Each structure stands twice: as structure tokens, then as C-alpha cells.
Amino acid sequence: MGTNDIKEEIASLGASLFHRGFSVGSAGNISARADGGFLMTPTNSSLGRLSPSSLAVLDSSWRHTEGPRPSKEVVMHRAMYDARPSARAVVHLHSTYVTALSCLESPDDTIPPLTPYFVMRIGQDVPTVPYYRPGSSEIYDELLDAARTGPAVILRNHGSMVAGESLEEAVNAAEELEVSAQLAYLLLDKPKRPLTEQQVRELTGR
Template identity: 35%
Template sequence: MTDADLREELVRAARAVKQRGLSHGTTGNVSVRAGDSIIITPTACDLATVRPEELAAVSLDGEPLTDAVPSKEAYLHAAVFRNRPEASAIVHTHSLHATAVACLAELDVQDALPALTAYYAMKVEALPVIDYCAPGDRRLADLAGSAARRHATVLLRNHGPVIASPSVATAVDVAEEIEQTAKLFLLLQGRPSAPLDDVERRRLFEATTARERKTR
């Protein structure tokens, strides 16, 4: 894809994030890998209205390459891309229910959400929790980058989910699946639930991953 194509694709994804209710105000950020650099939404932008020419570019170290000011999470995006070479896109949202889960005191930090549905199991292998750091803090980037070596999805404590994917459209879909499962999880609080067992979850995820690889 050309730089212009990547920018158009990123803008479509950014608008989808907003249209699906995964971002409010000027929260959330989206990026795509562009060779040895990253195209990313600018700081304090409304994902519903951002234009291709307003997007920023940063190096794989997170350093700005254009006059446009990148999202404060540019270093986080860069760290994830460096540690997850198969990823071509990253979506970070502050979606309501996923962020609510990230604020719970009692949380399984190895995997924040159970596989309540087959559709979640198909898209999310695990959702480990990253310790709280202020938005934009380099320590947060380091923690997310380290986790990205093993996981495509993480949940930032008191903040929201980060999804790395081979395509930006898939990353948006996974972000939406995490949000819907977080909503189910909160609705079921205090009630017995019956999530999928580990064997079925693994089977569904591996089957889906194998199908997706064949279509790339």
C-alpha cells in the first residue's frame, strides 16, 4: 500500500472506532505500520472527523517524523510494533465497559475476561492486565511492549484495551468484541456464569487463527 492508501485505511478505522461507540470525545488512538515508520492519529483528535492529511508519523522508536503532533501514546504503539513484528495495526480505546473492568480491584491480571462466548474465544487468546502508569508514560510503553511479545491484546489498568493485529479492520473488530464481553462480564457480576473451558477456548482461537492466515 502507498502512504496515501494507509492513511485512508487508518481514517476509516478511526471513524469505525467512534461509530461503534468505542471512543468518546478525543480519546483513543489508532496506528498502522508503514515500513520502518508508523502512521498514527494525532493528539487530541476526534476519531470521527480526523482527515488523512492530519495524521502524524513517528519512527519505530516513537519519535515524531512530521510536524503533526502524534498521540501521547505514540511510544506505546512503537513499543508494541517493535516487539510484535506480525502486527500491522494497533487500536487503543477507552471504551466504557472494558475500562470499567480495568478499574476493578479484584481482577485476574493474567486474563481479565473469561471467554463467555465463542466469538470472544475466536478473537482473543488472553487479556493480561498491565500495571497502571500515567497516559504517555514511557514506563507504560515498556510494559506494553514486553507484554506484546506474547499477547496481541492487553488491558491497561484504569485506562483501556490495546489491540495489535495484522490488519486495522480486524483490530477494530477485536476491540468491539472485548467491549461487548466486558459488558457481559459486568452484567453477570454476582451471578453464577459458565464460560467456555480452556480446551474449547484454545480450539476456537487456533481454528480462527489458521483460517485467517490462509486468507492473508
């Protein structure tokens, strides 16, 4: 896929996420590999109003080379790509239910493997990293370690980071994570029947 096609896809899928309530206002950002570097949504931009011609361009060393200033969350995106070399795209959202779970007193292990699609798109577990101020470079090491265990990470009191081997895969996984978080939230105080270890192994082949 050429750079122009990737730009169009970022704008299209960003608008889809926005209009279906996965992001609001100027929250959230998207990046994708392109031409030996990266494309990224600009700082303070809305995923619902992206223009393919006005995305930030960064080189392979994450230096801003063209277009508007990239999102201040560059460090988080870089950590995801460094942890997952096969990733071609990363989606960061402040979606409602993932963020709600991230604000719980003990958010670890709050999304059990309730459905096969969660396991197939995300994995059995989603690691959680401590809160850092948005744009802080200090999150890099924590996020790098967490993302090595799977494509999705929950950021405490913030939202989620999800990587994929294509932009469509990353978006699908981010949506699956939010829907799974909604199920987990609805079942917080109820007896749950997650998939068994055997059922998970059948889905993952492990």
C-alpha cells in the same frame, strides 16, 4: 496497501469506532505501519473527525518526521509493535466496559472465555498492566511483557491496547474485546459457564 490507502482506512475506521460509541471526545488513538515507518493519529484529535491528510508520520525509530504532533501515547504503541513484530496496526481505546473492568479492585481474569469469537480474535486470557500516567514512558516494559502473551492488553484505570496484522483486524479485535467486557460486566455477580479447556483448544488448535 499504499500509504494513502492506509491513511484513508485510519480515518474511516476511526470514524466508525467513534460514531458507534467505542471512543468519545478526543479519547483513543490509532497507529499503522506504512512506508518503513508509522502513521499515527495526532494528539488531542477525535477518532470521529480524522483527516487522512493530517496524520502524524513517524520513521522506523519513532521519530516524528511530518504532520501534526502524534498522540502522547507513542510509547504504548511502540511497546505493542516491539512485542508483536507481525503487527501492522494498533488501536488504543477508552471504551466503556473494558475501562469499567480495569477499575475493579482486582481486574485480572475479569474477562473469561465466554464466546468462541473472543477466543478466536483475542485469545483465552487478556493480561492487565498496572496504571501509569497517560504518556508515561515507564509503562513500556510492563506493556512489552504483557503483549507478548496475546494481541490485547487491559490498562488499569485507563482502557485497552489491541494489535492486529491489519488495521481491520486490530479494530475488529478491539470491538470484540469491548463486547466481551460488556458480557463479563453483566455477568459479574452471576454464575458463569465459560468455554471449557477442550472447547478453547478446538478453537485455537493448541
